[in-house]
Amino acid sequence: MNFEEKTVHSKKIYDGKVINLQLDEVTLPNGKTSSREIVKHPGAVAVIAVTENNKVIFVKQYRKALEKTLVEIPAGKMEKDEPPELTAVRELEEETGYTTEHLSFVTSFYTSPGFADEIIYLYETNQLKLLEEKKALDEDEFVELLELSLTEAEELVRDQQIHDAKTAFAIQYLKSKGMK
Known part of the structure; x- marks a missing residue:
């Protein structure tokens, strides 16, 4: 099974000093859609x-x-x-x-x-x-x-x-x- 989720749309919610936050709408492996809250960090x-x-x-x-x-x-x-x-x-x-x-x-x-x-x-x-x-x-x-x-x-x-x-x-x- 391919588990990859394809991003349909990404929206930046917050840009901070340490992290950024985005909300992604994704297509799931079964064809349905869902939302993902993602914290971006520089490492x-x-x-x-x-x-x-x-x-x-x-x-x-x-x-x-x-x-x-x-x-x-x-x-x-x-x-x-x-x-x-x-x-x-x-x-x-x-x-x-x-x-x-x-x-x-x-x-x-x-x-x-x-x-x-x-x-x-x-x-x-x-x-x-x-x-x-x-x-x-x-x-x-x-x-x-x-x-x-x-x-x-x-x-x-x-x-x-x-x-x-x-x-x-x-x-x-x-x-x-x-x-x-």
Whole structure:
């Protein structure tokens, strides 16, 4: 069976700083029509950053959509036409005060394919260098830096302080590599 839905008409509903929203009328595989609300996103990166002491770098920040504070791996939105590797280094520097010249691509994945096209590119580095001068965060961004062992991070997963997919994936990835 061909599952493709053909777009008949697309209407922009909202153009924002982070996302755009559109309403698509589609023809379904059975010939009927339906509506799809779609969130358009430029993509994001996330970085699994491991210190020379085998600690993983996390940031703690408030997430308004959830009305709670989470602990996450460093991550951020890609700028227009910015390669993911550059975004990864920029976000690592802004959020943590560290930089690296050695990123390894781990994987990419869609965050919510039922309604959004956001893709996250996941990178890893264990070759960190502390910046002499910390980069400025976005003016509306406030984070606290944490360096945790994998065991400590797993405890935060159980306590739902780590409660997002990219960070949970990163922890499982490190475990699969044999990190303790």
